[in-house]
Amino acid sequence: MSTKRKILIGVLLLILVLIFAAAWIVQGDEADLTVADVSGTDPTLAEPDSETIPTVRIAEPVGWASDEAPRAAEGLAVARFAEGLEHPRVLHTLPNGDVLVTLTRAPKREGDGGGFTDWIAGLLMSRAGARGESPDELVLLRDADGNGTAEQRFVLTGDLESPSGIAWADGTLYVANHDALLAFPYELGATQIVAEPRKLMDLPAGGNHWMRNIALDPEDRHVYVAVGSASNIAEKGIEAEEGRAAIWEYDLEQGRQRIYATGLRNPNGLDWNPWxxxxWTTVNERDMLGSDLxxxxxxxxxxxxxYGWPWVYWKNNIDRRVEAPMPAFLIEYARRPEYALGPHVAALGLVFSEEGARMGPRFAQGAFIARHGSWNRKPPAGYDVVYVAFDDRGNPLGKPVPVLSGFLTGEGTTRGRPTWVEWAGDGALLVSDDTAGIIWRVIAPGAEPLPAIERRQGDSLPPQRELGGSTATFEDDYAREDVVR
Incomplete structure (x- = not known):
């Protein structure tokens, strides 16, 4: 056989391999369960199906026509609060009613991005509208006439680096870049920030998950910062995950920080349960175990x-792909999440019902969550805003209830991707739609403002003052652990 013929055969074989690889990527793993099956307080967990090549089913954003809007749940109305924004993500409403929004994308990546999986993810994120130069702006939106539309827009500052989280208290505006927590002096009503910020703490930079949401505690004494992992399952080495997959706490009085909670692959929304x-937080779990996990x-x-990442998920399910040695007794002390939101839905923004909210009685006691949408599930999941009802003691109930839907077209594309949720000063729910550049306003027309929510408090357990027999001590400790769970 001639050399030329051998080369030709080799080229043909390479083409066939590429065709089969492309076909496999397009085909992927078909879900056997519905999103509802894998949601709620007792989700169905399928057997893991480890993937070398991730399932790919990305919905390409095509935008909304001028006369289109998401489909609101019965009793709710939706309209545009602001539009023409470049990739709006995190929202924060100030006490005077002004709405702040970060216009942002991921920071520029250095190096090769971590391998084949990251390369694939990068291509998909580009298709999903998530790649490109970050605007790096903090914008103020003002509805001065109170008609439900922000007619005024000001860039407070553009001196930021992939900003996400926003909080304000006592004349100080807190903003989280991807690599640092900053504090700006800011008086309500100002339309520009001219002062230099103070850096409160460094944060692990970039990584696969670069958003850094923040929340102040109710006493405005601590800032909590959500930091996602640099990888799927620590495949870049556990050392690369130092300080990541965690929620940090920064003490404003002492000027000190500490890790508050760990094992959270990619925590996002943060809010305080009013009951x-x-x-509480929303968390994006691991990939490449199939469409149902x-x-x-x-x-x-x-x-x-x-919460177990990267070694276990849902308390006691071991991920056999993880190479890093598992800490001793991890399964014994890892916590089980309270409520499943569905596989690969990309749960991001979170707000609880609060005083003044005007969403009607059906949506008066629970949490609202933006599900940004999957890129690796067949069929796609998320691309909506859902409501999770809570009982009087502050525990979630039932299945997620759609609040805003209709983002997916049914033709393999999506009109937008809901990202964040926040309460407007008039009690409406604001929803950022990053790929469409729109902030939606949702309200129950004619609804009365929600009254103040009463905090539920029970009696504390009495202290254990003496040691008993082994059985009695075990039962007492078990009861104690169950109550404070």
Whole structure:
């Protein structure tokens, strides 16, 4: 056989391999369960199906026509609060009613991005409208005439680096870049920030998950910062995950920081449960275990909590792909998430019902969550805003209820991707739609403002003052652990 013929055969074989690889990527892993099956307080967890090549089913954004809007749940109305924004993500409403929004994308990546999986993810994120130069702006939107549309727009500052989280208290505006927590002096009503910021703390930079949402505690004494992992399952080495997959706490009085909770692959939304007073978060779980695993979740975050990433998920399911040695007794002390939001839905923004909200009785006691949408599930999941009802003691109930839907076209594309949720000063729910550049306003027309929510408090357990027999001590400790869970 001639050399030329051998080369030709080799080229043909390479083409066939590429065709089969492309076909495999397009085909992917078909979900056997519905999103609802893998949602709620007792989700169905399928057997893991480890993937070398991720399932790919990305919905390309095509935007909204001028006369189009998402489909609101019965009793709700949706309209445009602001539009023409470049990739709006995190929202924060100030006490005077002004709305702040970060216009932002991921920071520029250095090096090769971490390998084949990251390369694939990068291509997909580009298709999803998530790649490109970051605007790096903090914008103020003002509805001066109170008609539900922001007619005034000001760039407070453009001296930021992939900013995300926003908070304000006592004349100070807190903003989280991808690599640092900053504090700006800012008086309400100002339309520009001219002062230089103070850097409160460094944050692990960039990584696969670069958003850094923040929340102040109710006493405005601490800032909590959500920091996602640099990888899927620590495949870049556990050393690369130092300080990541965690929620940090920064003490404003002492000027000190500490890790508050760990084992959270990619925590995002942060808010305080008004019935229990606990910090809660939304978390994006791991990929490449099939279309039915692993569900993103909503959970409380007690101090010192460990949720198992990367070694386990949903408390006691071991991920055999992880090469890093598992810490001793991890399964015994890892916490089980409180509520599953469905596999690969990309749960981001989170707000609880609060005083003044005008969403009607059906949506008066629970949490609102923006599900940004999957890139690696077949069929796609998320691309909506959902409501999770809570009971009087502050525990989630039932299945997620659609609040805003209709983002997916049914033709393999999406009109937009809901990213963040926040309360407007008039009690409407604001929803940022990053790829469409729109902030939606959702309200129940004619609804009365929600009254103040009463905090539920129970009696504390009495202290254990003496040691008993082994059985009695075990039962007492078990009861104690169950109550404070």
């Amino acid at each position: 229990s007073g606990e910090l 692993v569900p993103d979740y909503l959970t409380n975050v007690p101090i010192g909590a460990q």
